[in-house]
Amino acid sequence: MSQPDVRIEGAVAREKFFGKRVYLNLDLCCGCRSCAAACAYGHHLQTLLGHAKPVAEADLPLHCLMCDQPACAAACPNDAMKKMEDGLVQRSHFKCVGCSSCAAACPFGVIKPDLKKHIVPKCDLCIDRLEEGEIPRCVRACTSGALSFQDIEAQAEDEKKNLASVRILSNMIGRRR
Amino acid sequence: MVNMENPKSEIRNPKIARSICLFCSLGCGVCFRKEGERVVQIDYDTENPVNNGSLCPRGHYNLELIEHPQRLGYPLIGNKRAEWEEALSMLRSKLKDAEPSTVGILISGMASNEEALLAGKLARTLGITNISCAGDASDAETYGGARFETPVCSLGKVGEIDRGDAVMVIGDILNRSPVLSQRINKVKYGKRGNKVIVIDPDRSHTSWFATSHLKLKPGSEAALLAGMIKVISEDNGKGAIDIDLGKVAEMTGIPAAAIAAAARDFNCAASGFAIMSPSRSRSRNDLVKYLVRLICDLSPNKKQAAFYCFGNALGVNVVLDRAVEARRSFAEIRDGIINGEITRLAMFGDNPFAGDPDIEKKLERMELLAFSSVFPQKIYQNGQITLPLASHLESGGTFKLADGRIESVEPVTVKAGRRSNFDIIASLLNLGDEDGEKLKAEALELAEKGPVMQKASPAEKIAEALEVEINETVPAENITHFGNNDLVRNFFWFRANNRSET
Numbered sequence: 001m002s003q004p005d006v007r008i009e010g011a012v013a014r015e016k017f018f019g020k021r022v023y024l025n026l027d028l029c030c031g032c033r034s035c036a037a038a039c040a041y042g043h044h045l046q047t048l049l050g051h052a053k054p055v056a057e058a059d060l061p062l063h064c065l066m067c068d069q070p071a072c073a074a075a076c077p078n079d080a081m082k083k084m085e086d087g088l089v090q091r092s093h094f095k096c097v098g099c100s101s102c103a104a105a106c107p108f109g110v111i112k113p114d115l116k117k118h119i120v121p122k123c124d125l126c127i128d129r130l131e132e133g134e135i136p137r138c139v140r141a142c143t144s145g146a147l148s149f150q151d152i153e154a155q156a157e158d159e160k161k162n163l164a165s166v167r168i169l170s171n172m173i174g175r176r177r
Numbered sequence: 178m179v180n181m182e183n184p185k186s187e188i189r190n191p192k193i194a195r196s197i198c199l200f201c202s203l204g205c206g207v208c209f210r211k212e213g214e215r216v217v218q219i220d221y222d223t224e225n226p227v228n229n230g231s232l233c234p235r236g237h238y239n240l241e242l243i244e245h246p247q248r249l250g251y252p253l254i255g256n257k258r259a260e261w262e263e264a265l266s267m268l269r270s271k272l273k274d275a276e277p278s279t280v281g282i283l284i285s286g287m288a289s290n291e292e293a294l295l296a297g298k299l300a301r302t303l304g305i306t307n308i309s310c311a312g313d314a315s316d317a318e319t320y321g322g323a324r325f326e327t328p329v330c331s332l333g334k335v336g337e338i339d340r341g342d343a344v345m346v347i348g349d350i351l352n353r354s355p356v357l358s359q360r361i362n363k364v365k366y367g368k369r370g371n372k373v374i375v376i377d378p379d380r381s382h383t384s385w386f387a388t389s390h391l392k393l394k395p396g397s398e399a400a401l402l403a404g405m406i407k408v409i410s411e412d413n414g415k416g417a418i419d420i421d422l423g424k425v426a427e428m429t430g431i432p433a434a435a436i437a438a439a440a441r442d443f444n445c446a447a448s449g450f451a452i453m454s455p456s457r458s459r460s461r462n463d464l465v466k467y468l469v470r471l472i473c474d475l476s477p478n479k480k481q482a483a484f485y486c487f488g489n490a491l492g493v494n495v496v497l498d499r500a501v502e503a504r505r506s507f508a509e510i511r512d513g514i515i516n517g518e519i520t521r522l523a524m525f526g527d528n529p530f531a532g533d534p535d536i537e538k539k540l541e542r543m544e545l546l547a548f549s550s551v552f553p554q555k556i557y558q559n560g561q562i563t564l565p566l567a568s569h570l571e572s573g574g575t576f577k578l579a580d581g582r583i584e585s586v587e588p589v590t591v592k593a594g595r596r597s598n599f600d601i602i603a604s605l606l607n608l609g610d611e612d613g614e615k616l617k618a619e620a621l622e623l624a625e626k627g628p629v630m631q632k633a634s635p636a637e638k639i640a641e642a643l644e645v646e647i648n649e650t651v652p653a654e655n656i657t658h659f660g661n662n663d664l665v666r667n668f669f670w671f672r673a674n675n676r677s678e679t
Binding site: 027030031032033034036037038040041042140141143144145 | 218219221223228230231232233234236237240351355356357358359362366382383385386
């Protein structure tokens, strides 16, 4: 009885998602935090997803951008953060000592240390679901259709249509305090 | 079936069980991944036309109704563990001994139609009239508004919201049912000239999407709607209404021109939908609900729906109305407990009085206090009976949701050691298994009939709307959110530093 190697199957499935990232359309986001809840329930109650609150009503998810030259990986003293061949920045569960150097180094405020569990959770693009051929949990759960999982090139085109900056700026100017 | 060649096959091809979420009355579809009989993970029901696979944070909590480690697993009498038979016989004898006028029965808004029917039968056999749906206080009020007769039945389906050209939202609906945001977004960005009118005293997540936000004084929703009815009725040639827009403007704090403009925006749209969200802080939910229905009747091609805090609040109320004649409302039962008229109380489902100091003192001195609940409840006295409840995910049933559709749900897992409200009340009534099918058919028939209507005259109700007390001292300030601002600070710190460098 031969056992197929599950890891290799997964790697093949993952190739399809090499160029894909989660993208947030700021016009549609209603700040319901379903993405954070989906993330927490999928990752043993660790919230891997940060949140930003530029104005009172908007409460926006902050996804890891998977930088080309990740500052978190450079700052990590134990080589726990690594830029993989498929483009994802991954954190090793075993190597991470929870020193939160990466949280300090991240220029976008995406990584946030979990002080109770003494770990630093980080977005892994729901690899377990990608291997099944599905999309990440936050995108699936999004109530308003603001999050999408698409090619990086398509995102650049989509960004031109996005009125987000206009909406946020107009609301910030309109505020009194 | 486990594939022996691939050790991970059971995880890769999990069994998936479907159900619906009852944490609000939208009734989104939820899936559960199972390994054997154990529910492992929550999944997303992409085939459900209501939510198209999305799920709000509250929807994710459905997993905990089944698999939470701190769930109540055995009956309690006071602090002590008891057997099912002991607890049930104690409850049965205490219900039978009492005078009917001193007994109150409350059934949760998440109970199924069959459970509501059985509770109604229990009340009828014992002669009890103090029976009500124990949802939120605003649920009972909103249902009261749905009972007044209007000329046309304008109740719309959830799927019709995004097909319209205008949406009018009363209250912060995206806080209660965020899944509606995909439909509201479709209206807003669908076509040039589409309107999203939000009537809410607060700046909220919903007002963020408004094309016109009427930020009125708290409690003056009814007056504002009365003003809009005047404008719409006179525009459409359906008779003049004798109220002064100037007075409405004074009451609501919104200029008369803005009220008229919003009313005309909604009226002139080819088709539209009015959504009312439940709110405990709003005064006269019933009047607001009636006036919303009236607006949708006067204006062509308009539909409306009011959402409730609890999934089956509409169904339970409808079935109880049909099953028990002249029953008392939730507010009257609450008053009865405070006055000391009601001394024995049985609550099937969660405790609606938790955190209500006026009533919690009274609960300590009750002759009978019985709960059935999924999670451990506060223990008020030594004789309190607490029964472990199997939620709708473990018992199934039929549910009537906000837009009037009826969904039947099958159990996701088997219940171990817990019993549903259906089983508990059936054993109180000594019913056999044979009656189950008959009851299901009867409950479905009652639920489909809809609420028992009362007569009401529009002119009186509109005049009433201008006499609602407005509490101006409540601050209509910006919403507060539970998130902390650490990340934002980091974000702005980075931006500020970068700017100074360049």
